[in-house]
């Protein structure tokens with residue numbers, strides 16, 4: 001599993017653009033970082049579990065609707081089996097009882113012993129938890145109460161970037177006229193291109209990024225004919241995200257569009273076993289807030305109130321619940337963060353913030 005300590009910060013002064021398939025080169029000559037065009041952003045997301053809350057995983061080496069995990073592999077990654085329930089999202093692979101989520105076969109990890117264990121996540125960089133959208137589970141599956149703090153790739157304005165399973169290494173298959181990707185693909189999934197990436201986000205290196213050439217004949221008029229790829233996978237925006245910071249509506253669309261996960265950390269405990277207010281769990285959650293609100297809660301991001309001065313958990317809970325459920329007029333990044341919190345997490349983090357008052 002990737003940890004932040006393994007990740008080196010790369011500061012890049014000038015990035016040269018060299019034809020198709022080449023890396024952006026680090027030309028850190030003057031030692032000055034240019035403004036970044038990419039960012040590592042965070043969200044708190046639930047993941048797919050079975051009815052005993054055991055975690056389920058996908059395998060990057062599988063093809064759509066086809067498992068490539070052989071008998072040896074299955075000793076470590078047992079198949080998640082069941083039957084069709086009429087759900088469009090959860091279906092068996094044809095002729096088997098191996099269940100898949102939106103065409104991606106599902107597995108357990110043998111080392112996960114207790115509900116809530118996520119030891120399989122990012123093993124060898126090819127096994128991943130499924131951050132399924134709400135409402136896409138069936139009677140055999142559920143979304144976890146435990147959340148993952150997922151760090152994913154965005155542009156500098158925190159607009160989410162996605163990869164497309166139907167692309168091959170360094171080649172985009174998303175054009176408006178492509179029947180296989182659905183017509184209008186490029187209009188719905190605009191390409192991400194920048195001639196100079198500037199300082200790269202934590203968790204990435206210059207070698208991760210390449211520039212690919214798009215088919216100039218098929219490319220949409222007025223759109224870039226080049227595209228940035230991450231580890232060979234071309235990057236796209238999603239139009240329904242509406243250019244909003246931290247909107248991630250494109251994740252798992254049709255089972256073939258995905259956020260680029262840079263890091264993942266479990267936060268808090270399974271809230272089903274900690275029903276009371278829990279300032280310890282809240283303290284853990286608050287590690288995601290301190291960058292803007294400061295450790296002592298006295299920061300004023302975007303003119304926010306000093307939440308560390310409120311001292312009343314109920315009042316803080318009310319503010320967070322308003323942003324989670326309504327959010328009108330509130331900062332969209334903060335609203336996105338509040339929406340990512342479960343009711344229990346709001347209780348926990350509010351209880352902790354209230355203790356900050358001196």
Ligand code: HEC
Pocket residue numbers: 285286288289290291292293301302303304305307316319320329330331332333334337349
């Ligand atoms: C990226 C920066 C950022 C992070 C991270 C962040 N906040 Fe905020 N927060 C803001 C901004 C900006 C506002 C001002 C919102 C507004 O009034 O529009 C705010 C406002 C608030 C408010 C006051 C809301 C109100 O109606 O006055 C609370 C409570 C709050 N944040 C709690 C949290 C908690 C809890 C976390 C972590 C889970 C968190 N924030 C993480 C930027 C951030």
